[in-house]
Amino acid sequence: MAIRVYNTLTRQKEDFVPAEPGKVRIYVCGVTPYNYAHIGNARPPVVWDCIRRFLAYRGYEVTFIQNFTDIDDKIIQRGHELQRDPLELAREYSQIYLEDIGALGVRPADRYPRVSEHIPEIIAMVKTLVEKGYAYVVDGDVFFAIESFPAYGKLSGRSLDEMQAGSRVEVDERKRHPMDFALWKSAKAGEPAWDSPWGPGRPGWHIECSAMSLKYLGCGFDLHGGGTDLIFPHHENEIAQAEACTGCAPFVRYWLHSAFITMGGNKMSKSLGNIATIREVIEKYSAKVARFWLIGTHYRNPISFGDEELTAAAKGLERLETCRANLRHLLTAEPVDGDDPQARVIANLTVDTKENFIAAMEDDFNTALALGSLYELVREANRWALDREFRPTVSGLRAVESVVTTLDELGGILGIWFEDDAGSQALSDAEIQQLVEERQAARKNKDWQTADAIRDRLKAAGIVLEDTPQGVRWRRE
């Protein structure tokens, strides 16, 4: 089966065919760092992390680029408020952002290009656009003339007339068309500025993504991502700039956009103020739960942020984790003779699970559906291996191992397995085993007080004990 993706450009699902067989080039719009990022900003990186892992799993060689827009009106404004250098401020918050998404299990991009480090490339691009007649200079500002680019509007599905009709913002009189946008802005006093053929200034929004994606991925790269709010004008403008400048089209083969996180029924956004920062969410629910919650919904559907949703996600994840830990513990059992006919059934189920999981991911990266296949495997494995009649036969243990391997492998694609906390590593396996034996001795003597004390002590150390017909089972929380 081929991978299918919903392409915003065509508004339909298409077979995904990379420009170069076996290789996938991806660019995702990052953030404008001037403050702590909110959980909505974490959705694209988490979604794309799953996509990357899945593509790699399917054998593709993936190049993944995510930018930082570190020069921007908001950063400059914030810098003024804090009396700090805007670039330094952006540097600091981009670092914080990387820590945040790193905590969510997002693997580092191959590169994190910054606007401030690509001024020459941007100037060169603007220069070409002016020379080719796609842009014009007015008093040190350079604007892109959208009427010179007939394909303008193809991504967002708007015609120039429609946009003109809807335009209610104050328009810079110097623009030829109200929707023309700035490629280069002349410097005002106290702003960071670079020399250019049009005088000192700085890049406009939009141009940096065209310049940096072209630099690192080349024209016609495979996937470009971001939130749906970037479709217009940002991505529309990126296309115009890149295709006008290079004469190459399409600039991007597939555009994928993720929906928003809502809070109180509205889009979570800094301007509305209804935000929860990534840090707050991690603090309250843990990073792994936050990630698990994010992938529980298909990326093109909105997610509602709330206590009930996050708590449900925590319980769901715990179910998967507990199963995996219990089965792993089972593997430490001494094998017994005999044949377990159910082992074959379970082994086959792992194969089905894998197929279903892959099919779900191939269908526009449907992580929610993929997760469903995992739950089904868990239910069947629990029913069999946690039954009081279960005996650890050789064939049975082999099947248990195949379930564990499958969970590891598929869960790994979604990045749901987080390493155990350092706290639960305080005791070694041998020490735990020692305490378990002490407790068993106490239980034999019906010394429940001692037995429970040991269990509580282990619990405090992050070790959960469970008494089963086959003996004591323990796992790290």
Place this chain on the structure above:
RNA sequence: GGCGGCAUAGCCAAGUGGUAAGGCAGAGCUCUGCAAAAGCUCCAUUCCCCAGUUCGAAUCUGGGUGCCGCCUCCA
């Protein structure tokens, strides 16, 4: 005003023509020193409403209602 999206159980969420996955919550039961984990049973005759196409529709078409997003910084 223009463009686009969504509407499935108490909550979350799959499902784009073949008779409603899954998770959470809830009720009951089994197991059990207690606990925990787990399992079993129950929990949408129905998918916002109306009309149509079809042997058959949550899925397609038309109309309506509601919510949301973009058009201005925004993931």
